[in-house]
Amino acid sequence: MEFVLIKFALAAIVFFGVLNFAGFHTWVERKQSALIQDRIGANRADIFGFRLMGLFHGIADAIKMFTKEDIVPAGANKILHVLAPLISVFFALVAFAAIPFGPPLELGGRTIDLQVTNIDAALLYIFAMLSVGVYGVILGGFASRNNFAIMGGLRAMAQMISYEIALGIAVIGVIMVYGTMDLSLLVERQGEMIGGWIPFWGIVAQPVAFIVFVTAALAETKRAPFDLPEAESEIIGYFVEYSGMKFGMFFLTDFLETIMVACLATTLFFGGWQVPWLEADGFHFPWGELAVANWVYVLLGVMSFSIKVMIFCFVFMQIRWTLPRFRYDQLMALGWKGLFPISVGNVVVTAVVLVVFFSETS
Amino acid sequence: MVAKSVVVCRPELTFWEKLYIPQILCGLRITFRHFFRNLFLHIAHRLGRLTHLPASATIQYPEELRPLMSRYRSRHRLTLREDGAPRCVGCMLCETVCPAKCITIVPGEHPDPNVEKYPIRFDIDLGVCVYCGYCVEVCPEDAIRMDTGILDVAAYSREAMQLDIHELMDPELRKPNIECNLKFPHQCELTEGNMKGSWEELDWSAGNPRLPKK
Numbered sequence: 222m223e224f225v226l227i228k229f230a231l232a233a234i235v236f237f238g239v240l241n242f243a244g245f246h247t248w249v250e251r252k253q254s255a256l257i258q259d260r261i262g263a264n265r266a267d268i269f270g271f272r273l274m275g276l277f278h279g280i281a282d283a284i285k286m287f288t289k290e291d292i293v294p295a296g297a298n299k300i301l302h303v304l305a306p307l308i309s310v311f312f313a314l315v316a317f318a319a320i321p322f323g324p325p326l327e328l329g330g331r332t333i334d335l336q337v338t339n340i341d342a343a344l345l346y347i348f349a350m351l352s353v354g355v356y357g358v359i360l361g362g363f364a365s366r367n368n369f370a371i372m373g374g375l376r377a378m379a380q381m382i383s384y385e386i387a388l389g390i391a392v393i394g395v396i397m398v399y400g401t402m403d404l405s406l407l408v409e410r411q412g413e414m415i416g417g418w419i420p421f422w423g424i425v426a427q428p429v430a431f432i433v434f435v436t437a438a439l440a441e442t443k444r445a446p447f448d449l450p451e452a453e454s455e456i457i458g459y460f461v462e463y464s465g466m467k468f469g470m471f472f473l474t475d476f477l478e479t480i481m482v483a484c485l486a487t488t489l490f491f492g493g494w495q496v497p498w499l500e501a502d503g504f505h506f507p508w509g510e511l512a513v514a515n516w517v518y519v520l521l522g523v524m525s526f527s528i529k530v531m532i533f534c535f536v537f538m539q540i541r542w543t544l545p546r547f548r549y550d551q552l553m554a555l556g557w558k559g560l561f562p563i564s565v566g567n568v569v570v571t572a573v574v575l576v577v578f579f580s581e582t583s
Numbered sequence: 584m585v586a587k588s589v590v591v592c593r594p595e596l597t598f599w600e601k602l603y604i605p606q607i608l609c610g611l612r613i614t615f616r617h618f619f620r621n622l623f624l625h626i627a628h629r630l631g632r633l634t635h636l637p638a639s640a641t642i643q644y645p646e647e648l649r650p651l652m653s654r655y656r657s658r659h660r661l662t663l664r665e666d667g668a669p670r671c672v673g674c675m676l677c678e679t680v681c682p683a684k685c686i687t688i689v690p691g692e693h694p695d696p697n698v699e700k701y702p703i704r705f706d707i708d709l710g711v712c713v714y715c716g717y718c719v720e721v722c723p724e725d726a727i728r729m730d731t732g733i734l735d736v737a738a739y740s741r742e743a744m745q746l747d748i749h750e751l752m753d754p755e756l757r758k759p760n761i762e763c764n765l766k767f768p769h770q771c772e773l774t775e776g777n778m779k780g781s782w783e784e785l786d787w788s789a790g791n792p793r794l795p796k797k
Binding site: 253255256257258259260261432539540542543544555559 | 603604607610611613614615617618621622625638639640641643
């Protein structure tokens with residue numbers, strides 16, 4: 222009973238945090254793009270005259286989405302049409318369950334892992350959820366009975382499948398280095414130090430895998446420069462026939478996936494909740510030590526994780542507003558001729574290096 | 584005739600450019616520079632500093648108007664004499680020159696024989712006006728100008744686009760007019776197109792030589 226309650230509380234925290242951050246993301250997107258393009262950005266929505274730099278636009282968006290007419294086109298498959306956005310959002314949200322967002326918290330004599338479910342194949346689980354999430358997009362395209370939507374759905378399918386391969390293979394390198402697919406264990410192993418002062422994060426061990434992962438992950442989020450499934454200017458995307466909150470769910474999925482990918486990049490390559498030189502009993506600087514209490518340790522860990530995720534979201538957003546969209550053949554060429562061989566090569570090199578130099582650990 | 588073919592030289596990408604990542608970083612450098620520069624300037628503006636450096640190209644329209652050139656042709660106005668009557672002498676030149684035929688003038692007799700005429704009625708249909716400015720150029724009395732700086736000429740009906748002498752003499756007025764404040768005789772919509780006002784109500788201290796006695 223107690224176990225279930227704790228899990229529910231953790232799930233609520235993650236759900237609340239992620240959804241709020243996704244909503245906040247709309248504001249970040251508006252303002253960041255505005256600053257990049259020398260504009261001011263949406264700032265007109267106000268409550269009692271308070272504008273708060275346009276923060277209320279997210280609320281205005283939500284109200285608009287919920288009150289708009291929900292149209293199902295004649296001839297569309299009604300069940301699938303309703304199901305598609307649900308699948309999309311559901312699997313994007315569910316994937317967050319396996320992300321460890323803080324070090325173990327000691328509370329009232331018991332140790333709580335700050336992770337909704339501690340699956341030993343957490344990485345596989347997350348990739349599975351992301352893959353199933355693609356179904357939402359494809360179904361949305363097919364169920365709409367609209368040529369443009371089908372085109373968008375097909376493009377999404379081809380893009381996701383080609384990039385998921387590179388994504389998965391890039392991650393294999395990380396799995397080989399740390400020898401685990403359990404994300405909380407993986408994060409713990411990233412807390413070690415090389416030579417006592419460089420944190421042994423994934424980016425240090427697998428820089429090539431990181432670049433491939435980030436590129437493929439950006440393609441997974443279906444945002445520019447990989448926004449071919451939506452491609453507003455040419456095919457209008459798989460959600461042409463969606464309106465109201467069903468469109469909003471697809472929209473939300475984009476942001477959720479961006480956050481998901483940022484979480485994954487943090488967990489795999491930037492030490493998750495690890496703070497450099499911070500261990501469970503305190504800081505171990507190369508020049509001295511500083512003891513901290515457990516709750517400070519946990520707080521610092523959660524903050525470290527959130528800040529890393531936010532920085533990743535910020536950088537992804539910056540990339541989204543810097544690069545123009547790829548052409549379709551360029552997209553496929555990059556995926557199959559660029560990322561795929563690089564990631565395979567990375568796996569091979571990693572394997573050889575591990576066997577030759579670190580064979581006693583494996 | 585021999586068809587000319589144009590050879591377009593598309594430069595081959597160098598290896599460095601084909602790597603994508605250095606070029607992406609170059610692009611990111613530009614966007615990051617804009618982002619942090621503008622962020623810094625926005626914060627500085629909040630603190631009242633560095634206001635001479637603009638943080639954005641945006642003009643917050645209804646509150647903040649775009650600066651107009653002094654020769655810009657905006658909504659018309661009729662200039663006034665010192666006593667508050669229109670300078671217009673009803674010579675009909677502007678009505679004649681108007682290429683869009685949007686000006687309607689009905690002249691009346693002015694009490695001052697040096698002035699001779701004045702407009703009883705002066706209408707401009709802004710729905711028809713092409714803002715060419717000929718009326719301003721042709722006026723011998725400098726009685727009509729297009730320097731109000733009013734750009735937001737918008738209305739829900741064609742009738743509301745038709746300015747009469749009230750709005751032309753006072754650019755602040757917007758239809759529908761509730762009150763007529765013109766002191767000289769003119770055709771007033773508020774009295775269903777009948778004449779309203781009288782010359783005696785004007786301030787004659789500026790000195791009109793022959794004020795008609797009652």
